[in-house]
Amino acid sequence: MANEYAELSEVRVSVQQVRNCAFSQWYPKFAGHTPQAKIIRPLPDGFLEYLEQDGIKLPNDSQFGKSSYYAEIGNNEDNEYSDWEASEDGEHPQGQDVVQLFPELHKELKDTFREMGPLTPKLTWSSPKDATWILANNTLKCTEVNDVYLLLKASNYITHDLDRALTECFDRSSTPEIDEHLQHELVLRKWFDLNPALEFRVFVKDSAIIGVSQRDLNYYDYLDPLSETFKDLLDEFIEDIVLPKFPDSSFVCDVYIPRPFEKVWLIDFNPFARKTDSLLFSWNELATIDPYKLESDYELRLVQENNVARFASKEHSENQVPKEVADAITNPKAIQELAEKWGELLKMQNAEDSSDDESGEQNN
Numbered sequence: 001m002a003n004e005y006a007e008l009s010e011v012r013v014s015v016q017q018v019r020n021c022a023f024s025q026w027y028p029k030f031a032g033h034t035p036q037a038k039i040i041r042p043l044p045d046g047f048l049e050y051l052e053q054d055g056i057k058l059p060n061d062s063q064f065g066k067s068s069y070y071a072e073i074g075n076n077e078d079n080e081y082s083d084w085e086a087s088e089d090g091e092h093p094q095g096q097d098v099v100q101l102f103p104e105l106h107k108e109l110k111d112t113f114r115e116m117g118p119l120t121p122k123l124t125w126s127s128p129k130d131a132t133w134i135l136a137n138n139t140l141k142c143t144e145v146n147d148v149y150l151l152l153k154a155s156n157y158i159t160h161d162l163d164r165a166l167t168e169c170f171d172r173s174s175t176p177e178i179d180e181h182l183q184h185e186l187v188l189r190k191w192f193d194l195n196p197a198l199e200f201r202v203f204v205k206d207s208a209i210i211g212v213s214q215r216d217l218n219y220y221d222y223l224d225p226l227s228e229t230f231k232d233l234l235d236e237f238i239e240d241i242v243l244p245k246f247p248d249s250s251f252v253c254d255v256y257i258p259r260p261f262e263k264v265w266l267i268d269f270n271p272f273a274r275k276t277d278s279l280l281f282s283w284n285e286l287a288t289i290d291p292y293k294l295e296s297d298y299e300l301r302l303v304q305e306n307n308v309a310r311f312a313s314k315e316h317s318e319n320q321v322p323k324e325v326a327d328a329i330t331n332p333k334a335i336q337e338l339a340e341k342w343g344e345l346l347k348m349q350n351a352e353d354s355s356d357d358e359s360g361e362q363n364n
């Protein structure tokens with residue numbers, strides 16, 4: 001009975017390894033290989049306090065120009081909320097004091113939008129990927145400062161960065177002072193429309209690639225024939241660009257390889273640790289691959305046509321709605337089409353149910 005189950009393989013991660021993956025630690029080393037970003041560091045205490053507060057309050061300052069969140073809302077007969085009455089000075093009652101917590105940062109963010117245009121935010125390690133539902137476009141694309149606040153406030157991943165980033169580290173208790181001196185940063189990445197099919201996660205162990213996974217877990221028929229092209233590009237990129245500059249020999253690195261498949265873009269570093277999503281691999285598998293004994297080349301794993309259903313319930317799916325529904329929200333014609341499709345599906349299902357009943361009756 002003793003060895004009936006294989007033990008879970010240990011994947012040890014140190015505080016230093018996690019810190020190496022903080023955006024500001026690696027970004028300056030990879031200029032020209034990673035999309036443009038601005039790092040704001042240190043963050044004012046008032047902003048961290050704001051992020052930790054329950055509830056979502058948005059600033060509504062008239063000083064720096066109007067926000068679309070307030071531009072069209074006014075107190076009129078059609079929307080007589082009781083809250084409005086509390087505010088006699090014409091200001092939105094919700095937002096009166098928020099901006100006072102971090103006025104300089106608020107201004108800096110607005111200036112950054114003016115310089116950079118649309119952008120996507122990230123805290124020290126994590127982006128608010130689980131909170132896209134809160135923006136009208138259902139993506140991480142922000143066009144104004146309030147989009148940034150909404151995403152960050154609505155995300156559990158951001159809370160994790162603030163409260164539990166180092167919990168998994170084996171040497172954490174021996175370095176308690178590190179927790180106190182953790183300096184968080186806000187990263188503002190210039191937005192570009194990337195094709196999720198061409199994003200990959202590269203697992204590097206002891207300076208060798210041990211596996212690569214597609215990052216978006218949908219099936220794309222054109223990826224398989226390109227596997228060798230991707231592997232050649234990745235081998236060169238990790239060997240020549242990443243390994244000489246990244247301080248660790250084991251890490252997980254996210255990349256983007258757009259057409260015409262000549263250049264690899266670095267998106268992010270993550271610790272080689274269980275809390276990093278292993279996507280199409282399992283951590284047990286990754287932990288037990290010995291890079292010195294890899295029999296053949298590493299595997300670039302793609303979602304196959306016949307196993308899409310396995311990944312049908314995706315990460316953050318509790319926060320997602322089908323794309324058709326999201327699109328339909330802004331398009332009346334799409335709503336009509338969606339309703340028609342839905343009706344057809346219901347009819348089909350009813351037909352199936354009644355034929356099941358009939359065959360059931362026959363069997364009885």
Ligand SMILES: Nc1ncnc2c1ncn2[C@@H]1O[C@H](COP(=O)(O)OP(=O)(O)OP(=O)(O)O)[C@@H](O)[C@H]1O
Pocket residue numbers: 035120122125126127128129140157189190191192193194196199215254267268270277
């Ligand atoms: N500059 C950008 N413009 C548009 N989209 C971007 C940009 N940078 C990143 N993204 C998108 O945001 C996603 C999340 O980014 P990133 O990998 O940095 O987040 P993360 O929170 O570290 O994710 P994980 O938890 O999986 O490590 C990427 O997969 C990519 O699709």
Ligand SMILES: [Mg+2]
Pocket residue numbers: 125126268269270
């Ligand atoms: Mg990451």
